[in-house]
Amino acid sequence: MGRGDSSKKMFRFILNKTRAITTNVYLLLYPKDNYSKCLTDINLLNKVWKTLNEVTSEQFAINGREYGGGLHKLEPKELLNINVPALSSLLQPRQCVYELSLF
Numbered sequence: 001m002g003r004g005d006s007s008k009k010m011f012r013f014i015l016n017k018t019r020a021i022t023t024n025v026y027l028l029l030y031p032k033d034n035y036s037k038c039l040t041d042i043n044l045l046n047k048v049w050k051t052l053n054e055v056t057s058e059q060f061a062i063n064g065r066e067y068g069g070g071l072h073k074l075e076p077k078e079l080l081n082i083n084v085p086a087l088s089s090l091l092q093p094r095q096c097v098y099e100l101s102l103f
Helices: 042-052 057-063 076-080 085-090
Strands: 065-067 071-073
Touching: 042 085
Parallel strands: none
Antiparallel strands: 065 071
């Protein structure tokens, strides 16, 4: 949930480096299995985080809902509707290929 109009940053992404337990007011994002290995690269992880924070308030407002007094809410399925094309260039499948060792 966030408050404000579309000219203000009503939502933001927080990179949880401490692995702290979060409350239920946050939407938690976890990488799918085939991307989790490439996100062990801290530089790439920081780029992904910065890219997510570039999502505009307008994109959140269009995909979420607004309640009285300017309270905006975004549900997980609504977050899925937000298109972030820059992530595709950061997380290319070839970066995340696992090398297999044969014993």
